[in-house]
Amino acid sequence: MADNPGIAVRGVRRSFGDVNAVSDATFEAPAGRVTALVGPNGSGKTTLLLMLASLLRPDAGSIAIAGADPVSSPAVVRSRVGWMPDALGAWPSLTARETLAVTGRLYRLSAQRAAARAAELLAVVGLTDLADRPARVLSRGQKQRLGLARALVHDPAVLLLDEPASGLDPQARIELRSLLRSLAAGGRTVLVSSHVLSELEEIADDAVFMVRGTVVSEGDVARASAGERDWRIRLLPGQGDPAGNREIVVLLATAGVNTAALRRDRGDLVAPFPSDEAAAAALSAMVTAGLRITEFAPVAGRLEQTFLGLSAPEGHAS
Ligand SMILES: Nc1ncnc2c1ncn2[C@@H]1O[C@H](COP(=O)(O)OP(=O)(O)OP(=O)(O)O)[C@@H](O)[C@H]1O
Known part of the structure:
Protein backbone atom coordinates (compact mmCIF):
# COMPACT_ATOMS: atom_id res chain seq x y z
CA MET A 1 0.00 0.00 0.00
CA ALA A 2 3.10 2.21 -0.14
CA ASP A 3 2.10 3.81 -3.46
CA ASN A 4 -1.40 4.70 -2.23
CA PRO A 5 -1.65 8.46 -2.87
CA GLY A 6 -4.57 9.05 -0.48
CA ILE A 7 -7.29 11.59 -1.23
CA ALA A 8 -6.89 14.71 -3.37
CA VAL A 9 -9.80 17.13 -3.77
CA ARG A 10 -9.68 20.28 -5.94
CA GLY A 11 -12.38 22.96 -6.25
CA VAL A 12 -15.28 20.57 -5.61
CA ARG A 13 -18.80 21.97 -5.58
CA ARG A 14 -22.26 20.48 -5.14
CA SER A 15 -25.65 22.19 -4.83
CA PHE A 16 -29.13 20.89 -4.14
CA GLY A 17 -31.45 23.38 -5.85
CA ASP A 18 -30.48 26.74 -4.36
CA VAL A 19 -28.59 25.18 -1.40
CA ASN A 20 -24.83 25.26 -1.94
CA ALA A 21 -24.03 22.25 0.23
CA VAL A 22 -20.36 22.24 -0.83
CA SER A 23 -19.21 25.43 -2.52
CA ASP A 24 -15.42 25.08 -2.55
CA ALA A 25 -13.59 22.04 -1.24
CA THR A 26 -9.85 21.73 -1.83
CA PHE A 27 -7.64 19.58 0.39
CA GLU A 28 -5.46 16.49 0.55
CA ALA A 29 -5.62 13.59 2.99
CA PRO A 30 -2.37 11.62 2.71
CA ALA A 31 -1.97 7.88 3.11
CA GLY A 32 -0.65 6.69 6.46
CA ARG A 33 -2.46 9.40 8.40
CA VAL A 34 -5.81 9.98 10.07
CA THR A 35 -7.39 13.21 8.83
CA ALA A 36 -10.30 14.77 10.71
CA LEU A 37 -13.13 16.42 8.79
CA VAL A 38 -14.53 19.03 11.15
CA GLY A 39 -17.36 21.51 10.72
CA PRO A 40 -20.61 22.72 12.24
CA ASN A 41 -23.97 21.08 11.43
CA GLY A 42 -24.91 21.60 7.81
CA SER A 43 -21.42 22.68 6.72
CA GLY A 44 -21.30 20.03 3.97
CA LYS A 45 -19.28 17.19 5.50
CA THR A 46 -21.66 14.37 4.61
CA THR A 47 -22.21 15.77 1.11
CA LEU A 48 -18.45 15.86 0.60
CA LEU A 49 -17.97 12.31 1.93
CA LEU A 50 -20.73 11.03 -0.38
CA MET A 51 -18.92 12.56 -3.36
CA LEU A 52 -15.62 10.99 -2.28
CA ALA A 53 -17.36 7.62 -1.95
CA SER A 54 -18.71 7.95 -5.54
CA LEU A 55 -22.29 8.02 -4.23
CA LEU A 56 -22.99 11.61 -5.30
CA ARG A 57 -21.75 13.45 -8.37
CA PRO A 58 -19.96 16.77 -7.91
CA ASP A 59 -21.18 19.74 -9.99
CA ALA A 60 -17.56 20.84 -10.51
CA GLY A 61 -13.99 20.10 -9.44
CA SER A 62 -11.86 16.98 -9.33
CA ILE A 63 -11.47 14.14 -6.84
CA ALA A 64 -8.84 11.39 -6.74
CA ILE A 65 -9.28 8.49 -4.33
CA ALA A 66 -6.16 6.31 -4.18
CA GLY A 67 -5.53 7.61 -7.70
CA ALA A 68 -9.03 6.93 -9.10
CA ASP A 69 -11.75 9.41 -10.11
CA PRO A 70 -15.16 8.65 -8.52
CA VAL A 71 -17.03 10.21 -11.47
CA SER A 72 -15.30 8.36 -14.32
CA SER A 73 -14.31 5.20 -12.40
CA PRO A 74 -16.86 4.64 -9.61
CA ALA A 75 -16.31 0.86 -9.55
CA VAL A 76 -12.57 1.30 -9.03
CA VAL A 77 -13.19 3.84 -6.27
CA ARG A 78 -15.68 1.55 -4.53
CA SER A 79 -13.16 -1.28 -4.59
CA ARG A 80 -10.62 0.97 -2.84
CA VAL A 81 -12.92 2.73 -0.38
CA GLY A 82 -14.42 1.58 2.89
CA TRP A 83 -17.48 3.75 3.52
CA MET A 84 -19.17 4.01 6.88
CA PRO A 85 -22.30 6.18 6.79
CA ASP A 86 -23.46 7.88 9.99
CA ALA A 87 -26.23 5.28 10.44
CA LEU A 88 -26.13 1.59 9.54
CA GLY A 89 -28.78 1.31 6.84
CA ALA A 90 -29.39 -2.01 5.19
CA TRP A 91 -30.53 -5.52 6.00
CA PRO A 92 -32.11 -5.42 9.48
CA SER A 93 -33.10 -9.10 9.36
CA LEU A 94 -29.62 -10.44 8.59
CA THR A 95 -27.43 -11.28 11.55
CA ALA A 96 -24.21 -9.37 12.16
CA ARG A 97 -22.23 -12.31 10.78
CA GLU A 98 -24.46 -12.60 7.69
CA THR A 99 -24.23 -8.86 7.10
CA LEU A 100 -20.45 -9.09 6.89
CA ALA A 101 -20.41 -12.33 4.90
CA VAL A 102 -22.90 -10.94 2.33
CA THR A 103 -20.83 -7.74 2.09
CA GLY A 104 -17.75 -9.89 1.45
CA ARG A 105 -19.59 -11.74 -1.32
CA LEU A 106 -20.58 -8.39 -2.87
CA TYR A 107 -16.87 -7.59 -2.96
CA ARG A 108 -16.38 -10.91 -4.77
CA LEU A 109 -14.73 -12.82 -1.94
CA SER A 110 -15.30 -16.60 -2.11
CA ALA A 111 -17.98 -17.90 0.29
CA GLN A 112 -15.27 -19.44 2.46
CA ARG A 113 -13.13 -16.30 2.51
CA ALA A 114 -16.19 -14.09 3.19
CA ALA A 115 -17.15 -16.28 6.18
CA ALA A 116 -13.60 -16.18 7.54
CA ARG A 117 -13.36 -12.43 7.04
CA ALA A 118 -16.72 -11.95 8.82
CA ALA A 119 -15.47 -13.90 11.86
CA GLU A 120 -12.19 -11.96 11.86
CA LEU A 121 -13.92 -8.57 11.74
CA LEU A 122 -16.53 -9.48 14.36
CA ALA A 123 -13.60 -10.08 16.70
CA VAL A 124 -11.88 -6.84 15.67
CA VAL A 125 -14.96 -4.74 16.53
CA GLY A 126 -15.94 -6.78 19.61
CA LEU A 127 -19.18 -8.26 18.27
CA THR A 128 -18.34 -11.98 18.36
CA ASP A 129 -20.83 -12.64 21.16
CA LEU A 130 -23.61 -10.97 19.17
CA ALA A 131 -22.62 -12.44 15.80
CA ASP A 132 -25.81 -14.42 15.30
CA ARG A 133 -28.31 -11.80 16.40
CA PRO A 134 -30.28 -9.90 13.74
CA ALA A 135 -28.75 -6.48 13.08
CA ARG A 136 -32.06 -4.75 13.95
CA VAL A 137 -31.82 -5.76 17.63
CA LEU A 138 -28.32 -4.37 18.06
CA SER A 139 -27.94 -1.20 20.12
CA ARG A 140 -26.87 2.03 18.43
CA GLY A 141 -23.26 1.57 19.48
CA GLN A 142 -23.26 -2.08 18.36
CA LYS A 143 -24.68 -1.02 14.98
CA GLN A 144 -21.86 1.53 14.69
CA ARG A 145 -19.33 -1.23 15.27
CA LEU A 146 -21.01 -3.42 12.66
CA GLY A 147 -20.95 -0.47 10.25
CA LEU A 148 -17.23 -0.09 10.81
CA ALA A 149 -16.63 -3.82 10.28
CA ARG A 150 -18.65 -3.63 7.06
CA ALA A 151 -16.45 -0.80 5.81
CA LEU A 152 -13.35 -2.94 6.40
CA VAL A 153 -14.50 -6.16 4.70
CA HIS A 154 -12.44 -5.72 1.50
CA ASP A 155 -9.41 -4.25 3.32
CA PRO A 156 -9.75 -0.89 1.56
CA ALA A 157 -6.86 1.53 1.00
CA VAL A 158 -9.06 4.50 1.92
CA LEU A 159 -11.55 4.72 4.78
CA LEU A 160 -14.31 7.34 4.80
CA LEU A 161 -16.03 7.33 8.18
CA ASP A 162 -18.99 9.60 8.96
CA GLU A 163 -19.34 10.05 12.73
CA PRO A 164 -17.91 6.59 13.59
CA ALA A 165 -17.69 7.32 17.33
CA SER A 166 -21.28 8.39 17.77
CA GLY A 167 -23.14 6.05 20.13
CA LEU A 168 -19.97 4.30 21.30
CA ASP A 169 -19.27 3.91 25.01
CA PRO A 170 -15.88 5.08 26.35
CA GLN A 171 -14.25 1.65 26.06
CA ALA A 172 -15.46 1.22 22.48
CA ARG A 173 -14.17 4.72 21.65
CA ILE A 174 -10.73 3.83 22.94
CA GLU A 175 -10.79 0.66 20.82
CA LEU A 176 -11.97 2.63 17.77
CA ARG A 177 -9.12 5.08 18.27
CA SER A 178 -6.49 2.36 18.39
CA LEU A 179 -8.04 0.54 15.41
CA LEU A 180 -8.02 3.70 13.26
CA ARG A 181 -4.47 4.50 14.28
CA SER A 182 -3.31 1.01 13.39
CA LEU A 183 -5.13 1.11 10.03
CA ALA A 184 -3.35 4.38 9.23
CA ALA A 185 -0.02 3.00 10.44
CA GLY A 186 -0.54 0.16 7.94
CA GLY A 187 -0.52 2.73 5.10
CA ARG A 188 -4.25 3.38 4.70
CA THR A 189 -5.82 6.78 4.31
CA VAL A 190 -8.39 7.49 7.02
CA LEU A 191 -10.79 10.45 6.79
CA VAL A 192 -13.10 10.77 9.81
CA SER A 193 -15.87 13.25 10.42
CA SER A 194 -17.02 13.76 13.98
CA HIS A 195 -18.51 16.30 16.33
CA VAL A 196 -16.59 14.86 19.27
CA LEU A 197 -13.62 17.15 18.87
CA SER A 198 -11.80 16.08 22.02
CA GLU A 199 -11.76 12.61 20.58
CA LEU A 200 -10.70 13.59 17.09
CA GLU A 201 -7.86 15.47 18.74
CA GLU A 202 -6.49 12.18 20.03
CA ILE A 203 -7.09 10.22 16.82
CA ALA A 204 -6.24 12.65 14.03
CA ASP A 205 -2.89 13.70 12.63
CA ASP A 206 -4.37 16.50 10.49
CA ALA A 207 -7.66 18.37 10.28
CA VAL A 208 -9.71 19.77 7.42
CA PHE A 209 -12.22 22.40 8.56
CA MET A 210 -15.43 23.14 6.67
CA VAL A 211 -17.51 26.23 7.22
CA ARG A 212 -20.62 26.87 5.11
CA GLY A 213 -19.59 24.46 2.37
CA THR A 214 -16.04 25.75 2.06
CA VAL A 215 -12.81 24.12 3.20
CA VAL A 216 -11.03 26.72 5.30
CA SER A 217 -7.53 27.70 4.15
CA GLU A 218 -4.52 26.64 6.17
CA GLY A 219 -3.75 30.29 6.96
CA ASP A 220 -7.21 30.90 8.42
CA VAL A 221 -6.96 27.69 10.43
CA ALA A 222 -3.58 28.76 11.80
CA ARG A 223 -4.98 32.18 12.77
CA ALA A 224 -8.05 30.67 14.46
CA SER A 225 -5.94 28.22 16.44
CA ALA A 226 -3.33 30.80 17.43
N1 LIG B 1 -30.31 15.81 -0.67
C1 LIG B 1 -30.35 17.08 -0.26
N2 LIG B 1 -31.27 17.94 -0.71
C2 LIG B 1 -31.30 19.23 -0.30
N3 LIG B 1 -30.42 19.78 0.58
C3 LIG B 1 -29.48 18.96 1.07
C4 LIG B 1 -29.38 17.57 0.68
N4 LIG B 1 -28.33 17.03 1.35
C5 LIG B 1 -27.80 18.01 2.10
N5 LIG B 1 -28.48 19.17 1.94
C6 LIG B 1 -28.18 20.46 2.57
O1 LIG B 1 -26.79 20.72 2.32
C7 LIG B 1 -26.18 21.30 3.47
C8 LIG B 1 -25.01 20.44 3.92
O2 LIG B 1 -25.52 19.21 4.47
P1 LIG B 1 -24.57 18.04 4.99
O3 LIG B 1 -25.46 16.92 5.42
O4 LIG B 1 -23.55 17.76 3.96
O5 LIG B 1 -23.88 18.73 6.25
P2 LIG B 1 -23.03 18.10 7.45
O6 LIG B 1 -21.85 18.99 7.61
O7 LIG B 1 -22.79 16.66 7.20
O8 LIG B 1 -24.02 18.28 8.67
P3 LIG B 1 -24.15 17.45 10.07
O9 LIG B 1 -22.92 17.76 10.85
O10 LIG B 1 -25.37 18.06 10.68
O11 LIG B 1 -24.31 16.00 9.73
C9 LIG B 1 -27.28 21.44 4.51
O12 LIG B 1 -27.79 22.76 4.44
C10 LIG B 1 -28.32 20.45 4.07
O13 LIG B 1 -29.60 20.85 4.48
Whole structure:
Protein backbone atom coordinates (compact mmCIF):
# COMPACT_ATOMS: atom_id res chain seq x y z
CA MET A 1 0.00 0.00 0.00
CA ALA A 2 3.10 2.21 -0.14
CA ASP A 3 2.10 3.81 -3.46
CA ASN A 4 -1.40 4.70 -2.23
CA PRO A 5 -1.65 8.46 -2.87
CA GLY A 6 -4.57 9.05 -0.48
CA ILE A 7 -7.29 11.59 -1.23
CA ALA A 8 -6.89 14.71 -3.37
CA VAL A 9 -9.80 17.13 -3.77
CA ARG A 10 -9.68 20.28 -5.94
CA GLY A 11 -12.38 22.96 -6.25
CA VAL A 12 -15.28 20.57 -5.61
CA ARG A 13 -18.80 21.97 -5.58
CA ARG A 14 -22.26 20.48 -5.14
CA SER A 15 -25.65 22.19 -4.83
CA PHE A 16 -29.13 20.89 -4.14
CA GLY A 17 -31.45 23.38 -5.85
CA ASP A 18 -30.48 26.74 -4.36
CA VAL A 19 -28.59 25.18 -1.40
CA ASN A 20 -24.83 25.26 -1.94
CA ALA A 21 -24.03 22.25 0.23
CA VAL A 22 -20.36 22.24 -0.83
CA SER A 23 -19.21 25.43 -2.52
CA ASP A 24 -15.42 25.08 -2.55
CA ALA A 25 -13.59 22.04 -1.24
CA THR A 26 -9.85 21.73 -1.83
CA PHE A 27 -7.64 19.58 0.39
CA GLU A 28 -5.46 16.49 0.55
CA ALA A 29 -5.62 13.59 2.99
CA PRO A 30 -2.37 11.62 2.71
CA ALA A 31 -1.97 7.88 3.11
CA GLY A 32 -0.65 6.69 6.46
CA ARG A 33 -2.46 9.40 8.40
CA VAL A 34 -5.81 9.98 10.07
CA THR A 35 -7.39 13.21 8.83
CA ALA A 36 -10.30 14.77 10.71
CA LEU A 37 -13.13 16.42 8.79
CA VAL A 38 -14.53 19.03 11.15
CA GLY A 39 -17.36 21.51 10.72
CA PRO A 40 -20.61 22.72 12.24
CA ASN A 41 -23.97 21.08 11.43
CA GLY A 42 -24.91 21.60 7.81
CA SER A 43 -21.42 22.68 6.72
CA GLY A 44 -21.30 20.03 3.97
CA LYS A 45 -19.28 17.19 5.50
CA THR A 46 -21.66 14.37 4.61
CA THR A 47 -22.21 15.77 1.11
CA LEU A 48 -18.45 15.86 0.60
CA LEU A 49 -17.97 12.31 1.93
CA LEU A 50 -20.73 11.03 -0.38
CA MET A 51 -18.92 12.56 -3.36
CA LEU A 52 -15.62 10.99 -2.28
CA ALA A 53 -17.36 7.62 -1.95
CA SER A 54 -18.71 7.95 -5.54
CA LEU A 55 -22.29 8.02 -4.23
CA LEU A 56 -22.99 11.61 -5.30
CA ARG A 57 -21.75 13.45 -8.37
CA PRO A 58 -19.96 16.77 -7.91
CA ASP A 59 -21.18 19.74 -9.99
CA ALA A 60 -17.56 20.84 -10.51
CA GLY A 61 -13.99 20.10 -9.44
CA SER A 62 -11.86 16.98 -9.33
CA ILE A 63 -11.47 14.14 -6.84
CA ALA A 64 -8.84 11.39 -6.74
CA ILE A 65 -9.28 8.49 -4.33
CA ALA A 66 -6.16 6.31 -4.18
CA GLY A 67 -5.53 7.61 -7.70
CA ALA A 68 -9.03 6.93 -9.10
CA ASP A 69 -11.75 9.41 -10.11
CA PRO A 70 -15.16 8.65 -8.52
CA VAL A 71 -17.03 10.21 -11.47
CA SER A 72 -15.30 8.36 -14.32
CA SER A 73 -14.31 5.20 -12.40
CA PRO A 74 -16.86 4.64 -9.61
CA ALA A 75 -16.31 0.86 -9.55
CA VAL A 76 -12.57 1.30 -9.03
CA VAL A 77 -13.19 3.84 -6.27
CA ARG A 78 -15.68 1.55 -4.53
CA SER A 79 -13.16 -1.28 -4.59
CA ARG A 80 -10.62 0.97 -2.84
CA VAL A 81 -12.92 2.73 -0.38
CA GLY A 82 -14.42 1.58 2.89
CA TRP A 83 -17.48 3.75 3.52
CA MET A 84 -19.17 4.01 6.88
CA PRO A 85 -22.30 6.18 6.79
CA ASP A 86 -23.46 7.88 9.99
CA ALA A 87 -26.23 5.28 10.44
CA LEU A 88 -26.13 1.59 9.54
CA GLY A 89 -28.78 1.31 6.84
CA ALA A 90 -29.39 -2.01 5.19
CA TRP A 91 -30.53 -5.52 6.00
CA PRO A 92 -32.11 -5.42 9.48
CA SER A 93 -33.10 -9.10 9.36
CA LEU A 94 -29.62 -10.44 8.59
CA THR A 95 -27.43 -11.28 11.55
CA ALA A 96 -24.21 -9.37 12.16
CA ARG A 97 -22.23 -12.31 10.78
CA GLU A 98 -24.46 -12.60 7.69
CA THR A 99 -24.23 -8.86 7.10
CA LEU A 100 -20.45 -9.09 6.89
CA ALA A 101 -20.41 -12.33 4.90
CA VAL A 102 -22.90 -10.94 2.33
CA THR A 103 -20.83 -7.74 2.09
CA GLY A 104 -17.75 -9.89 1.45
CA ARG A 105 -19.59 -11.74 -1.32
CA LEU A 106 -20.58 -8.39 -2.87
CA TYR A 107 -16.87 -7.59 -2.96
CA ARG A 108 -16.38 -10.91 -4.77
CA LEU A 109 -14.73 -12.82 -1.94
CA SER A 110 -15.30 -16.60 -2.11
CA ALA A 111 -17.98 -17.90 0.29
CA GLN A 112 -15.27 -19.44 2.46
CA ARG A 113 -13.13 -16.30 2.51
CA ALA A 114 -16.19 -14.09 3.19
CA ALA A 115 -17.15 -16.28 6.18
CA ALA A 116 -13.60 -16.18 7.54
CA ARG A 117 -13.36 -12.43 7.04
CA ALA A 118 -16.72 -11.95 8.82
CA ALA A 119 -15.47 -13.90 11.86
CA GLU A 120 -12.19 -11.96 11.86
CA LEU A 121 -13.92 -8.57 11.74
CA LEU A 122 -16.53 -9.48 14.36
CA ALA A 123 -13.60 -10.08 16.70
CA VAL A 124 -11.88 -6.84 15.67
CA VAL A 125 -14.96 -4.74 16.53
CA GLY A 126 -15.94 -6.78 19.61
CA LEU A 127 -19.18 -8.26 18.27
CA THR A 128 -18.34 -11.98 18.36
CA ASP A 129 -20.83 -12.64 21.16
CA LEU A 130 -23.61 -10.97 19.17
CA ALA A 131 -22.62 -12.44 15.80
CA ASP A 132 -25.81 -14.42 15.30
CA ARG A 133 -28.31 -11.80 16.40
CA PRO A 134 -30.28 -9.90 13.74
CA ALA A 135 -28.75 -6.48 13.08
CA ARG A 136 -32.06 -4.75 13.95
CA VAL A 137 -31.82 -5.76 17.63
CA LEU A 138 -28.32 -4.37 18.06
CA SER A 139 -27.94 -1.20 20.12
CA ARG A 140 -26.87 2.03 18.43
CA GLY A 141 -23.26 1.57 19.48
CA GLN A 142 -23.26 -2.08 18.36
CA LYS A 143 -24.68 -1.02 14.98
CA GLN A 144 -21.86 1.53 14.69
CA ARG A 145 -19.33 -1.23 15.27
CA LEU A 146 -21.01 -3.42 12.66
CA GLY A 147 -20.95 -0.47 10.25
CA LEU A 148 -17.23 -0.09 10.81
CA ALA A 149 -16.63 -3.82 10.28
CA ARG A 150 -18.65 -3.63 7.06
CA ALA A 151 -16.45 -0.80 5.81
CA LEU A 152 -13.35 -2.94 6.40
CA VAL A 153 -14.50 -6.16 4.70
CA HIS A 154 -12.44 -5.72 1.50
CA ASP A 155 -9.41 -4.25 3.32
CA PRO A 156 -9.75 -0.89 1.56
CA ALA A 157 -6.86 1.53 1.00
CA VAL A 158 -9.06 4.50 1.92
CA LEU A 159 -11.55 4.72 4.78
CA LEU A 160 -14.31 7.34 4.80
CA LEU A 161 -16.03 7.33 8.18
CA ASP A 162 -18.99 9.60 8.96
CA GLU A 163 -19.34 10.05 12.73
CA PRO A 164 -17.91 6.59 13.59
CA ALA A 165 -17.69 7.32 17.33
CA SER A 166 -21.28 8.39 17.77
CA GLY A 167 -23.14 6.05 20.13
CA LEU A 168 -19.97 4.30 21.30
CA ASP A 169 -19.27 3.91 25.01
CA PRO A 170 -15.88 5.08 26.35
CA GLN A 171 -14.25 1.65 26.06
CA ALA A 172 -15.46 1.22 22.48
CA ARG A 173 -14.17 4.72 21.65
CA ILE A 174 -10.73 3.83 22.94
CA GLU A 175 -10.79 0.66 20.82
CA LEU A 176 -11.97 2.63 17.77
CA ARG A 177 -9.12 5.08 18.27
CA SER A 178 -6.49 2.36 18.39
CA LEU A 179 -8.04 0.54 15.41
CA LEU A 180 -8.02 3.70 13.26
CA ARG A 181 -4.47 4.50 14.28
CA SER A 182 -3.31 1.01 13.39
CA LEU A 183 -5.13 1.11 10.03
CA ALA A 184 -3.35 4.38 9.23
CA ALA A 185 -0.02 3.00 10.44
CA GLY A 186 -0.54 0.16 7.94
CA GLY A 187 -0.52 2.73 5.10
CA ARG A 188 -4.25 3.38 4.70
CA THR A 189 -5.82 6.78 4.31
CA VAL A 190 -8.39 7.49 7.02
CA LEU A 191 -10.79 10.45 6.79
CA VAL A 192 -13.10 10.77 9.81
CA SER A 193 -15.87 13.25 10.42
CA SER A 194 -17.02 13.76 13.98
CA HIS A 195 -18.51 16.30 16.33
CA VAL A 196 -16.59 14.86 19.27
CA LEU A 197 -13.62 17.15 18.87
CA SER A 198 -11.80 16.08 22.02
CA GLU A 199 -11.76 12.61 20.58
CA LEU A 200 -10.70 13.59 17.09
CA GLU A 201 -7.86 15.47 18.74
CA GLU A 202 -6.49 12.18 20.03
CA ILE A 203 -7.09 10.22 16.82
CA ALA A 204 -6.24 12.65 14.03
CA ASP A 205 -2.89 13.70 12.63
CA ASP A 206 -4.37 16.50 10.49
CA ALA A 207 -7.66 18.37 10.28
CA VAL A 208 -9.71 19.77 7.42
CA PHE A 209 -12.22 22.40 8.56
CA MET A 210 -15.43 23.14 6.67
CA VAL A 211 -17.51 26.23 7.22
CA ARG A 212 -20.62 26.87 5.11
CA GLY A 213 -19.59 24.46 2.37
CA THR A 214 -16.04 25.75 2.06
CA VAL A 215 -12.81 24.12 3.20
CA VAL A 216 -11.03 26.72 5.30
CA SER A 217 -7.53 27.70 4.15
CA GLU A 218 -4.52 26.64 6.17
CA GLY A 219 -3.75 30.29 6.96
CA ASP A 220 -7.21 30.90 8.42
CA VAL A 221 -6.96 27.69 10.43
CA ALA A 222 -3.58 28.76 11.80
CA ARG A 223 -4.98 32.18 12.77
CA ALA A 224 -8.05 30.67 14.46
CA SER A 225 -5.94 28.22 16.44
CA ALA A 226 -3.33 30.80 17.43
CA GLY A 227 -5.73 33.24 19.09
CA GLU A 228 -6.55 33.79 22.73
CA ARG A 229 -7.60 30.73 24.69
CA ASP A 230 -8.67 29.90 28.22
CA TRP A 231 -6.33 28.03 30.55
CA ARG A 232 -7.34 26.34 33.79
CA ILE A 233 -5.15 26.98 36.85
CA ARG A 234 -5.56 24.76 39.92
CA LEU A 235 -3.68 25.15 43.18
CA LEU A 236 -2.89 22.38 45.63
CA PRO A 237 -5.88 22.11 48.04
CA GLY A 238 -5.50 24.35 51.07
CA GLN A 239 -3.75 27.12 49.10
CA GLY A 240 -6.86 29.32 49.15
CA ASP A 241 -8.98 30.71 46.34
CA PRO A 242 -6.73 31.32 43.29
CA ALA A 243 -9.11 33.98 41.95
CA GLY A 244 -8.68 35.95 45.18
CA ASN A 245 -4.88 35.58 45.24
CA ARG A 246 -3.41 39.02 44.57
CA GLU A 247 0.03 37.60 43.70
CA ILE A 248 -1.44 35.38 40.96
CA VAL A 249 -3.52 38.21 39.53
CA VAL A 250 -0.45 40.46 39.30
CA LEU A 251 1.63 37.71 37.64
CA LEU A 252 -1.13 37.04 35.12
CA ALA A 253 -1.43 40.74 34.31
CA THR A 254 2.34 40.87 33.75
CA ALA A 255 1.98 37.98 31.27
CA GLY A 256 -0.58 39.99 29.28
CA VAL A 257 -3.82 38.50 30.64
CA ASN A 258 -6.83 40.81 30.82
CA THR A 259 -7.51 40.25 34.51
CA ALA A 260 -11.05 41.67 34.25
CA ALA A 261 -11.86 38.50 32.25
CA LEU A 262 -10.59 36.07 34.90
CA ARG A 263 -13.27 33.69 36.17
CA ARG A 264 -13.78 30.93 38.72
CA ASP A 265 -14.74 27.42 37.68
CA ARG A 266 -15.29 24.73 40.34
CA GLY A 267 -12.63 26.22 42.61
CA ASP A 268 -10.13 26.72 39.76
CA LEU A 269 -9.13 29.93 38.08
CA VAL A 270 -9.71 30.26 34.33
CA ALA A 271 -7.49 32.81 32.59
CA PRO A 272 -7.65 33.93 28.93
CA PHE A 273 -4.04 33.92 27.71
CA PRO A 274 -3.32 35.84 24.49
CA SER A 275 -0.86 33.15 23.31
CA ASP A 276 0.78 29.89 24.38
CA GLU A 277 4.01 31.85 24.96
CA ALA A 278 2.20 34.09 27.48
CA ALA A 279 0.84 30.99 29.25
CA ALA A 280 4.32 29.46 29.44
CA ALA A 281 5.76 32.72 30.86
CA ALA A 282 3.03 32.97 33.51
CA LEU A 283 3.46 29.35 34.57
CA SER A 284 7.18 29.83 34.95
CA ALA A 285 6.66 33.02 37.01
CA MET A 286 4.07 31.38 39.27
CA VAL A 287 6.27 28.36 39.95
CA THR A 288 9.26 30.64 40.65
CA ALA A 289 7.07 32.58 43.09
CA GLY A 290 6.50 29.34 45.02
CA LEU A 291 2.85 28.83 44.07
CA ARG A 292 1.93 25.14 44.32
CA ILE A 293 0.12 24.42 41.08
CA THR A 294 -1.42 20.99 40.37
CA GLU A 295 -3.04 21.76 37.02
CA PHE A 296 -2.27 24.24 34.28
CA ALA A 297 -3.83 23.34 30.93
CA PRO A 298 -5.97 24.73 28.10
CA VAL A 299 -9.68 24.38 28.84
CA ALA A 300 -10.44 23.35 25.24
CA GLY A 301 -8.34 21.26 22.88
CA ARG A 302 -6.70 22.75 19.81
CA LEU A 303 -9.36 21.41 17.39
CA GLU A 304 -12.20 22.70 19.52
CA GLN A 305 -10.60 26.09 19.86
CA THR A 306 -10.01 26.32 16.11
CA PHE A 307 -13.57 25.15 15.43
CA LEU A 308 -14.99 27.81 17.74
CA GLY A 309 -12.65 30.46 16.31
CA LEU A 310 -13.77 29.66 12.76
CA SER A 311 -17.49 29.35 13.51
CA ALA A 312 -17.81 32.28 15.89
CA PRO A 313 -18.09 35.37 13.66
CA GLU A 314 -21.29 34.42 11.86
CA GLY A 315 -22.58 31.65 14.09
CA HIS A 316 -23.35 28.12 13.01
CA ALA A 317 -24.20 27.38 9.43
CA SER A 318 -27.48 25.60 10.08
N1 LIG B 1 -30.31 15.81 -0.67
C1 LIG B 1 -30.35 17.08 -0.26
N2 LIG B 1 -31.27 17.94 -0.71
C2 LIG B 1 -31.30 19.23 -0.30
N3 LIG B 1 -30.42 19.78 0.58
C3 LIG B 1 -29.48 18.96 1.07
C4 LIG B 1 -29.38 17.57 0.68
N4 LIG B 1 -28.33 17.03 1.35
C5 LIG B 1 -27.80 18.01 2.10
N5 LIG B 1 -28.48 19.17 1.94
C6 LIG B 1 -28.18 20.46 2.57
O1 LIG B 1 -26.79 20.72 2.32
C7 LIG B 1 -26.18 21.30 3.47
C8 LIG B 1 -25.01 20.44 3.92
O2 LIG B 1 -25.52 19.21 4.47
P1 LIG B 1 -24.57 18.04 4.99
O3 LIG B 1 -25.46 16.92 5.42
O4 LIG B 1 -23.55 17.76 3.96
O5 LIG B 1 -23.88 18.73 6.25
P2 LIG B 1 -23.03 18.10 7.45
O6 LIG B 1 -21.85 18.99 7.61
O7 LIG B 1 -22.79 16.66 7.20
O8 LIG B 1 -24.02 18.28 8.67
P3 LIG B 1 -24.15 17.45 10.07
O9 LIG B 1 -22.92 17.76 10.85
O10 LIG B 1 -25.37 18.06 10.68
O11 LIG B 1 -24.31 16.00 9.73
C9 LIG B 1 -27.28 21.44 4.51
O12 LIG B 1 -27.79 22.76 4.44
C10 LIG B 1 -28.32 20.45 4.07
O13 LIG B 1 -29.60 20.85 4.48
